[in-house]
Amino acid sequence: MNNFNSTGYNKTLLDWALLALRIFVGIGMLTHGFPKLMMLLSGKIEFMSFFGIGVKTSLILAVLAEVLCSLFVLMGLFTRFTVIPLIVTMLN
Numbered sequence: 001m002n003n004f005n006s007t008g009y010n011k012t013l014l015d016w017a018l019l020a021l022r023i024f025v026g027i028g029m030l031t032h033g034f035p036k037l038m039m040l041l042s043g044k045i046e047f048m049s050f051f052g053i054g055v056k057t058s059l060i061l062a063v064l065a066e067v068l069c070s071l072f073v074l075m076g077l078f079t080r081f082t083v084i085p086l087i088v089t090m091l092n
Contacts, residue, residue: 026074029086033066050092065089 039045040063047059065085072082 022073026070029066029070036063037067062089
């Protein structure tokens, strides 16, 4: 007999849902980081200075967070640690 009030879950479905979420967040953050990476490589830096650390330093930190950390999230490497810079970047 099936109990519709159970708190159990399907582990396979949860794994697929987490994979889809990780891919969605990783690609979404890459689309934010790629234009910043191109701006940094071109040398035309038009960016805000966060916490008074300078425009170029702020841009470099944002690029590292949004490109490198999102690649780690896409690959599933150190996901819990790599979302911390992404959260900080999105809060600024």
